[in-house]
Every structure is written in structure tokens, then in C-alpha cells.
Amino acid sequence: MRIFVYYYLYDEVLRGMPGGPVKVFDLCTNLKSMGHDVVLFAPDNGCPETQTTAKVVKIPAFGIPIFGIIWHELLSLAASLLELRHGACSAVFVRITTSFVPLFMKSVTGAVLLTDVNDDPFYRYRETRGGMRLKLPLVRFCDRLNLKLSDAVFTINSKVKKALVGGFGLDEDKVSILPSGANTDIFRPLDRAKACAELSLAPELRYVCFAGSLNKWNDYPLIISAAKEILGAFPDVRLLLLGDLDDACRELIAGTGLGGRFILTGRVAQQKAAAYIACSEVGLSALTGAGEAVTPVKIFDYLACGKPVVAAMPRGTNDFFQDCEAVAVTDAGDAPTFLAAISRFLEDPERASRLGGQGRALILERFDRAAVARRVAEAAETSFRGSPPLGGK
Structure with missing residues (x-):
């Protein structure tokens, strides 16, 4: 045709x-x-x-x-x-x-x-x-x-x-x-050691990743407030923030007192985003109430890279991940539940890795x-x- x-x-x-x-x-x-x-x-x-x-x-x-x-x-x-x-x-x-x-x-x-x-x-x-x-x-x-x-x-x-x-x-x-x-040719499991070397990230540290853009749907205050608690509880963890940030976000980060443990990459190409995800233990997605009719692409991308996901989403937008243990879905704005879900993945790396593999299989089967x-x-x-x-x- x-x-x-x-x-x-x-x-x-x-x-x-x-x-x-x-x-x-x-x-x-x-x-x-x-x-x-x-x-x-x-x-x-x-x-x-x-x-x-x-x-x-x-x-x-x-x-x-x-x-x-x-x-x-x-x-x-x-x-x-x-x-x-x-x-x-x-x-x-x-x-x-x-x-x-x-x-x-x-x-x-x-x-x-x-x-x-x-x-x-x-x-x-x-x-x-x-x-x-x-x-x-x-x-x-x-x-x-x-x-x-x-x-x-x-x-x-x-x-x-x-x-x-x-x-x-x-x-x-x-x-x-x-x-x-997801584009499974770009977003796929990569060798973590090579990705860390390519991006000049310390391989002995652990990373949590949020890839997003500045819009009314992404809940940056939730991401940053959760990061403050996570970084305080897990000294070896750093937060990767992929995408552009405005002054308001930078002020929130400075207010945590842990600014040195946030890694701000700015806007990156898809191939580089896949490398950052490869270095990470878990991917994050957080929607505000304004995102009531959005299903973030980043969730598919994290899963395609073999990483588990914690996603704060308004009810009614989770059509695809209800039966997928690799995606821990919380209600939008529910900070305690969002934080607890991230902590569970970080506390049990073997479980996180196993579920990430299941997520990759799901993408290949249904969402390529x-x-x-x-x-x-x-x-x-x-x-x-x-x-x-x-x-x-």
C-alpha cells in the first residue's frame, strides 16, 4: 500500500x-x-x-x-x-x-x-x-x-x-x-559496565532513573520528594533525571540538601537514554492529575530495557500493566505508596532483575x-x- x-x-x-x-x-x-x-x-x-x-x-x-x-x-x-x-x-x-x-x-x-x-x-x-x-x-x-x-x-x-x-x-x-x-531495537538490555563507562557513571553505585519532559503531566515534585527519602535511606543510590528541567525543579532539588546525588543529564537522544536506563535498577514514572488520559511511553521503554518500573498514574489509564508484576502502579500523588514501591525494588535486587526480565518478555510479546x-x-x-x-x- x-x-x-x-x-x-x-x-x-x-x-x-x-x-x-x-x-x-x-x-x-x-x-x-x-x-x-x-x-x-x-x-x-x-x-x-x-x-x-x-x-x-x-x-x-x-x-x-x-x-x-x-x-x-x-x-x-x-x-x-x-x-x-x-x-x-x-x-x-x-x-x-x-x-x-x-x-x-x-x-x-x-x-x-x-x-x-x-x-x-x-x-x-x-x-x-x-x-x-x-x-x-x-x-x-x-x-x-x-x-x-x-x-x-x-x-x-x-x-x-x-x-x-x-x-x-x-x-x-x-x-x-x-x-x-517501544522500539526494541533501541530500548533493549545493554551491558551495564559498558554503559556506565560510556556515561562516566560510577559502576559501584546504584541508579534510579526518571526520563521525562517538562509538561503539566509529569509530577516532578513527587519525583524529587521521593528521591530525597530514597537517597537518604540508600547511600549508594543516585537519581538520574533525563530531560530538560526548569528553575522550579532545580530549586526543589536544591531544597533537598542532596543536590550532589541528583545527576541531571538534560535532553538526550534515545540511544543515550537506553544506556542510562541500562545503568539503573528501576525506572520511574509519575503523572499529575492532569495526566488522567496519558499512558507514558517511558514505561514501555523501561520495560524494553529489562528494568522494573514504579508508576504513579491516575486511575483508568493502566490498560496494559494490570497483570505485570514488573510495573508497580500507585495512584497519582500517593507519595507514601510510591516511595514504598521504589524501596521494595531497591531492597531486593534479585527480584527487581527477575521482574525486569519478565517486563522485557512482555514488551517483545505484545508491545513491540x-x-x-x-x-x-x-x-x-x-x-x-x-x-x-x-x-x-
Whole structure:
């Protein structure tokens, strides 16, 4: 099949450096490896051409409110029409965004439309602030239209599925839960001694790892307060914080009085993140109440590296790990339970290692991103066979 893939993301920080929706990049690479002809239409920040083996058509992006999106829409349409000279597409996959281009391509080519929803759109609507609220009616209209006319809709957990079915009136059978999964070629068990040497970490120490980004979902106060207790109770433990931090986080770390035992790496590439995880005893994930419709990708990545996980999550977002002992799930914001779960893994390294191995096996069996791509391809092929092109041709 020939598959057109779309997403929109503008982040000035990513100008000239890799970043963006890694799941989309991996999906394109895996679909291509399956023999499909994949074309990714991507904004030109985040170096998308370096992150997938699929063909990338870069669309110039500008961070000007309203105008930036209109500009991207017009250029995406022009680029898509030009790409049709090389052959029509059979399927269109889009990470939900304010765009009519994917729907237009479905209309003119008879392709099936697959829409991926990575969070709760109704939460986004509620949290939209300032001048951005002016475009909210357009965003809601575009989302509703695209979802209603999609042949299949994918989302990350049952909580978001319930929101989509109830809020947009979608057929429940049309919405499938598609796990984020992990890239098991990158996130895999590595030799700890070599990883420590590569990263200049002392191999005689033990490490707990949190990989995250600054957003309203990650509960940095919980992570840092738990770290203060853990570092006090286990003198040989250090906390690895992967990702950017703001001044507020740095002040919290300074307030622990143990700042020298926090290792702040800044933003790192996926391969380097996998090496840091390899040095660690346990991976951490902590969501605030705002993360009520998020299932963190980092949990899949930790498990793929063979590490157990302690995850603080709002109820209803744990679709995939209920029967997995390698993931100790606590309620969001429950500091005592979160702390106790970390301590249990550190107190029993043999158990932690054994459960980490079980977690790796689970990822390989059910959550490898190659398997996720196969599900997308199967949905596209099934919908394409079952739905003749528009116009009855």
C-alpha cells in the first residue's frame, strides 16, 4: 500500500535538533520495512528526515499563531498534490491535528483515513488559554469532522476511548486502543559496565532513573520528594533525571540538601537514554492529575530495557500493566505508596532483575512497535478492501 502520514508540531527548541513524535517516526519506518510505500509530511523542525527511513516531505513551519497553521495547511496541501504525481495513496494516517488536508486526500483518492489520538482532546479544549481560545471552535469542528469521517480511530487507553465515543458520538467498534509500545531495537538490555563507562557513571553505585519532559503531566515534585527519602535511606543510590528541567525543579532539588546525588543529564537522544536506563535498577514514572488520559511511553521503554518500573498514574489509564508484576502502579500523588514501591525494588535486587526480565518478555510479546505497525497496516488493508473508493469506483 502507498500510505501518506501527517502530523503537525511546532517547537522552537527543536529547530535544528532531533525531536518530535517518535512513535510516528517509528511507525513510518516499520511500515516501510513491511514493504509499504510510506510518505511522511512533517514540519521542518525536529529533523524528521533523520528519524525515519521513510520518505520525508518537509513543510516549512513558523511559530506565528493562526498564520503558522494556515501556512502549514496550504503547503501541506500543495506538497500532497505534488506527491500524487508519483502515485495515489491507499491510506492516510494522521496524528490528530487541526488540518483538513488528510480528509481532502481521502476524498480525492478514495484512500482510507486512519486517525491517531494521543491524548484527550476535551482536556485540551478545557486547558486552552488566552488568544488560542479564538481558534477553539475551528479546532473542535475539525476534530469532530475528521473523527466522524475516519475509517478507523486509534487511541492510547480506554479512558481516552470512552471520551471519544461519548464526546463525539463515535461508534465504539470504530475506536481501537493502540499501545504506544517501544522500539526494541533501541530500548533493549545493554551491558551495564559498558554503559556506565560510556556515561562516566560510577559502576559501584546504584541508579534510579526518571526520563521525562517538562509538561503539566509529569509530577516532578513527587519525583524529587521521593528521591530525597530514597537517597537518604540508600547511600549508594543516585537519581538520574533525563530531560530538560526548569528553575522550579532545580530549586526543589536544591531544597533537598542532596543536590550532589541528583545527576541531571538534560535532553538526550534515545540511544543515550537506553544506556542510562541500562545503568539503573528501576525506572520511574509519575503523572499529575492532569495526566488522567496519558499512558507514558517511558514505561514501555523501561520495560524494553529489562528494568522494573514504579508508576504513579491516575486511575483508568493502566490498560496494559494490570497483570505485570514488573510495573508497580500507585495512584497519582500517593507519595507514601510510591516511595514504598521504589524501596521494595531497591531492597531486593534479585527480584527487581527477575521482574525486569519478565517486563522485557512482555514488551517483545505484545508491545513491540513493529507489532503496533502491523496492526495499523491490517486496519488500513481491511478498511480499504471493505470500503470502495468514494464515488463508487
